[in-house]
Amino acid sequence: MTEEIIIAGFGGQGVLSMGKILAYSGVMQDKEVSWMPSYGPEMRGGTANVTVIISDERISSPILNAYDTAIILNQQSMDKFESTVKPGGVLIYDPNGITRHPERKDINIYTIEAAEKAGELGLSKVFNMIVLGGFLKLKPIVSMEYVHKGLEKSLPARHHVLIPENEKAIEIGKELIKTTQTLN
Amino acid sequence: MKGNEAFAEAAIRAGADGYFGYPITPQSEVMEYLMAQKPHERTGMIVLQAESEIAAINMVYGGAATGKRVMTSSSSPGISLKQEGISYLCGAELPCLIMNAVRGGPGLGTIQPSQSDYFQSTKGGGHGDYRLLVLAPSSVQEMADFAGLGFELAFKYRNPVLVLSDGAIGQMMEKVYLEPQKPRFTDEEILKNTPWATTGKTPDRERNIITSLALESAKMEQHNLALQAKYRQMEAEEVRFEKIGCEDADYAFVAYGTSARICQKAIQLAREEGIKVGLMRPITLFPFPKKIISEMVARVKGILVVEMSAGQMVEDVKLAVEGRVKVEHFGRFGGIIPSPVEVVEALKKQIIGG
Known part of the structure; x- marks a missing residue:
């Protein structure tokens, strides 16, 4: 099993930390992982993306140009990464703020209205965990037991009280994800 | 981490x-x-x-x-x-x-x-x-x-x-x-392991002097010869490298660091297309694994050096190969990382096709 994922959106949306939690969950489940951020002079408000690879085997390149799954959280990232999903791969996006929806016919497309839901529930800080939940529903590559351990590992101890809230958000995400287009 | x-x-x-x-x-x-x-x-x-x-x-x-x-x-x-x-x-x-x-x-x-x-x-x-x-x-x-x-x-x-x-x-x-x-x-360990160090003179030994200055040319030449002998010893004892998928390879990538990781993915992609390519990854850049590269020439038909530069290590690879097989360079630079697909394309165009 090798899952190559790109997560892309605005800085401040929790793109890098979502990737980090996923990567740590993989480590806890004894998988090989890599987490490669785009880093740049931009911080909050700029674009941010991270490549996460989780595999049973030694990982070759941490930098890729084709992905099994793209998780897209803003329009710029849609423009940049829609074309990078492998044929037959998965594109998950939050339609909030998206003006041009994905057009490809050779990939599976899912939407998750995570921003809206997070706003509704007053859980804007765990927006990214709602999205992660949607991804894990489609691709349960790490089990919730290890996601819990991944959260423990990647959050500083003083924030461990927030773990149940994060896990709740993941469960909400699993319910929230909707199919837009599937092949076969 | x-x-x-x-x-x-x-x-x-x-x-x-x-x-x-x-x-x-x-x-x-x-x-x-x-x-x-x-x-x-x-x-x-x-x-x-x-x-x-x-x-x-x-x-x-x-x-x-x-x-x-x-x-x-x-x-x-x-x-x-x-x-x-x-x-x-x-x-x-x-x-x-x-x-x-x-x-x-x-x-x-x-x-x-x-x-x-x-x-x-x-x-x-x-x-x-x-x-x-x-x-x-x-x-x-x-x-x-x-x-x-x-x-x-x-x-x-x-x-x-x-x-x-x-x-x-x-x-x-x-x-x-x-x-x-x-x-x-x-x-105590410092005194024992590094007797040259400036740890404070004691009556039983001469002063330790740490300097790179020797105004007397003859002395400086001796110092240089000693340094060169040390570098030759490094070349004899410290060469480190890793070979991946080279056993049956017709072609080879030579790459270090991040480029070597990209080449590993490129190897997977190329082999899916039936192109037998391997990777020689220098781990020590000085001393450079020139002997290993020289030996590889017996087996491979061409070498693509992949670097995130306009072509630097390629010069050392060419010195090791001595013109016996084709050596080409592929690089992206200025902060751009080449993609595995680009590397495979470069291999086809510059080495296999060229």
Whole structure:
């Protein structure tokens, strides 16, 4: 099993930390992982993306140009990464703020209205965990037991009280994800 | 852990006595991590932010002169500033550990990863006939491993060791296994292991003098000959490399660091198309694994050197191959990382088709 994922959106949306939690969950489940951020002079408000690879085997390149799954959280990232999903791969996006929806016919497309839901529930800080939940529903590559351990590992101890809230958000995400287009 | 953090943690565990640095992207995590860890409480290691890169490298000179395990790190423009100090360290034969998280140049360039400091790292960089022992990590694990190995080799040869990383390896996170904590040298061990160090003269011995200055030419020539003998010993004993998928290969990539990781993916893609290609990854860039590359020529029909530069290591590969098979260079630079697909295309166009 090798899952190559790109997560892309605005800085401040929790793109890098979502990737980090996923990567740590993989480590806890004894998988090989890599987490490669785009880093740049931009911080909050700029674009941010991270490549996460989780595999049973030694990982070759941490930098890729084709992905099994793209998780897209803003329009710029849609423009940049829609074309990078492998044929037959998965594109998950939050339609909030998206003006041009994905057009490809050779990939599976899912939407998750995570921003809206997070706003509704007053859980804007765990927006990214709602999205992660949607991804894990489609691709349960790490089990919730290890996601819990991944959260423990990647959050500083003083924030461990927030773990149940994060896990709740993941469960909400699993319910929230909707199919837009599937092949076969 | 990020590569930069793994390097910092491994240095503490290797028993480092002091880190002297000045922040620069993409390696600021080294000092940030060290400051946060408070190694002076863990092991007594000193971490100091100097007023400039030049001050930092000269603090390294001072620390090394007393037989301590000392280190610095920076990124390309900062490493350029340290070159005078590095030349002096080599001249005075002082051991130390230096890490360069290479970013795109020339000048201030960009903060994105690059491999355009190969010449500077392996051919000198400062003035005078000197060499650094250069280790090129291609994973977070090797960032950790090479901190300890770097100190070991630096003391074995009384020579600075450079860990030539780049922005990508510094910033990415992977799984890493860390060595247990080693104790720092005690004063008794320093006296025993580094009898040349300036530890304070005692009545039973001559003064120890640490200098790179010898105004008498004959003496300076002898010093140079001794240095050269040391570099030849490194060439005989310290060559390190990794070969991947070379057993049945018709073609080979030669690449180090981040480029070597991209080539591993390119190998998978090429082999799916039936192209038998392998990878020779130099781990030491000086001493360069020229003998291994020379031997590979018997088997492969062509070599593509993949670097995030306009073509630097390719010159050393060509020297090793001596014109017997085709050697071409493929590179992206200025902070751009080539994709595995681009590398496969380059192999087809420049080596197989060309």
